Amino acid sequence: MRITCPLCGSRDRREFYYYGAADYLARPAEGAGLEAWDAYLHLRDNPAGMTKDLWYHEAGCSAWIEVTRDTTSHAVLSSRLVAAVESADLPGRSAPARKKAAPRKKKGTS
């Protein structure tokens, strides 16, 4: 199995550490109800087909990556950096310089 790191390119799966479902990126807001936290921590789908999960490029560039793959064919369909996703979503972090930067630079600043 090979995973494409957005920074390093196609790499052997052994370079990566598996974390879990990409649901971990959708952290409930401060003060969210117990149900939201329960769902965030414990409730997961178990799809036959497309799924998204988090991998860490441990023996590589140290980036967290969201990988989209197919559980029935084992095909790795796409991958993207978690940092770029997060920084765009966090309040107060949309400095103009970041928007102007090329995608790769953007990651470098987060």
Place this chain on the structure above:
Amino acid sequence: MVSLIATDVFHGLLPVLQGPLQLAAATPARITSVMPFRGRAGAVQTALGRMGLGLPEPGQSREGKAAAILWSGRGQAFLLDADPEPLAGIAALTDQSDAWAVMRLTGPGWDQVLSRLVALDLRPSGFPEGAVARSGLNHMNALFRRLADGVEIWVFRSMAATAVEELAGAMARVAARG
């Protein structure tokens, strides 16, 4: 300031010679990791530009007159043999001079040596001069930089002896094939 006597990171294990292959010590005198603060990549780029360098793109490096800079991971670069003072306040700077053991593997067949230890296509055709990659040297986290006549291999200082043993073994096996 107290001046301490530096110890050879390879403890006399290098150089290793095997037929036309050579493994030699090449740890830079000064290594500083540079991680631009959020939104300050442009300022870092400008400051490095004044030093005759720049922020390298992923998998790239830049060579100045006396200094050099290597991409070393997401949002990070290693500044070599230069005073990082101009970057103070705009990037997180960490002195890593004593943290790495750096070797240069040269001679015809160096790529065959690495292919026994690295799950990466580092042949000259796919890994041109100046290119950098983070990957594993067998089970060790490593950094590779392509040189004109070979490759530079970086491992954590604590892994120096293991790295030399692995590389020397692979060199012997490649050399034995003639």
